[in-house]
Every structure is written in C-alpha cells, then in structure tokens.
Amino acid sequence: MTEGPDPAVAVITIVSGRHAHLRRQLDAFAHSTLAPLVHVVVAMDDPHIGGLVDDCAPHGHPVSLVHVRGGGDTLPLAEARNTGAAEAISRGAGLLVFLDVDCIPDSALLARYLRAATDAGPRLLFCGPVTYLPEGQPTFDARELRRFAAPHPARPAPRDDSVEFSSAMTLFWSLSFAVVAPDWEDIGGFHTGYEGYGGEDTDFALCAQSKGCRIAWVGGAHAYHQHHPVSDPPVEHLRDILRNARVFYRRWGFRPMEGWLNGFADLGLIAYDAADDAWKATGRVSP
Helix, strand or coil, X not given: CCCCCCCCEEEEEEECCCHHHHHHHHHHHCCCCCCCCEEEEEEECCCCHHHHHHHHCCCCCCEEEEEECCCCCCCCHHHHHHHHHHHHHHCCCCEEEEECCCEEECCCHHHXXXXXXXXXXXXXXXXXXXXXXXXXXXXXXXXXXXXXXXECCCCCCCCCCCEEEECCHHHCCCCEEEEEHHHHHHHCCCCCCCCCCCCHHHHXXXXXXXXXXXXXXXXXXXXXXXXXCCCCCCHHHHHHHHHHHHHHHHHHCCCXXXXXXXXXXXXXXXXXXCCCCEEEECCCCCC
16 A cells, blocks of 8 residues: 555557547546546647647546647657646656546546556556447446446456556556656656557566566456557557567567557568568559
C-alpha cells in the first residue's frame, strides 16, 4: 500500500481521424465513476479535432487538446503519447491512463486503475481487459457494454477488483494501460525511433522491465474496442512494420511481430536477406 493522497488521474488519447470513435469515447466518460483531472487529446496531423472536442466533451470532463505534426505519411504515435504524458504531468497528474481512440471506457475503468495503482505501488504497468466489439454492435452506450464483455483470450482477465502480476512483458499492449508518473519518467516514455505502426509497444514494455517493472493485469478495468476494418497481416502497414522491426532488432537483438512478418512472407510481400540479416520488401503488390 502506498502512503499519501491518491494521485490525480489523467487520460491520454492520441487520434488522427476516427472522429466517430473519439465522439463515443468522450460520450462514455460522462458515465465514469471517477472524473479525471484532465483528458489530454493529442491530435496527429488532424486540425479538425478541436471542433469535435468542443461539441462532445461531457460537462465536468476537462479536455486539453494538443497537436503534433508527423514527418510524412506515417503517424508519430510514440511522440504523440510522450507529448500527451508531458501535458498531463505538467497539469499535476500522478497516474497516466492511456486509452486508444478506438476504445470506449467502462464506467469503472479509471477507478479500478487508480485503486490498483494505490494498492499495488510502483514499478508496474497496469493493463485492463479489452473486448473487441463485433461489426454491427447494437449499442455503444457505456452503461450497457458490460453485458457484452468478452475479454481478448490472449491476455489475462482477472475477476473484478483483483490484480494478477506477470513478468511476461511481451503481452503488454498500449491500447489501455496506466502507469504512475514517476515510473513513466524513469522509463523514458516511448522510443521515438519508431515511426508509424508496430513494435513500439513491446519496446516500451522491455524498457520498463529494464527498470524493474512488471505488468499488473487489473480485473474490471474493461475497455471496449470499437470495430473497424483490419487486414491480417496488416499489409497497409507493411513499410512501417519492416522499418520498426529493424529498429527493434538493433535495440533488443530479436525480432518482434514474427506472426505478421511470417504472414507477409507467405504472401510473397517480403523476403529474408541473409547478407543484411533483415526482412525486405519484394515489391510485389498485395493480393
């Protein structure tokens, strides 16, 4: 048990497009059992977010909107998360809750993350169960979504109000997690050498592990991931994944995202270059 007052909670959401998703997320926070100190929305190359936030932010849910610019056709995901965290900490936040724009928070999500952080102490990344909602979901009302909860089977989902500790850091995902501000600053945030999609989550988790952190899976801190079309493997992110896999390999000595890389290879989109010890695009068009 940590001593002293509970830390102030901030939510950090990075976004580019996905306006309907952000609208539903903001609507859901009207029903949160815990009001955050601030909700930092980081717009990546999206000048239209401001009007949406002004229209949709619920009463009593203070939103701080900040903008970051990308360096081309990739989104600066790592930089955006770091920028959001810096803004939250500057406003006095002691617990940072990162929630992807696709995710609708359960009404108890913030309260359960705060309770876990207060009870369990430092050197932890707190992750809650995530349900992937199907296409044609009948409701997005945060008060109704609990009955559709079906946490992703590849991650632990403890019973409500319980916490399961783990050193399996490669299971970490950034779509819904919390970390106390001192640990965030000690870890150093997300490595900005990653551009666009892929690899930065696992890198962050391994950096956290190097600082003595484990994962705490927080029962009942549900998030509900709104459906959107995806491909498997994600061929639309092939260039980002290849580039980020090389960055990761240089930093950690093994390759992440092996399932995706093997999937690209099976489609003939990449081939292993033994001379350079790297996967490279073949130039073939995706089928």
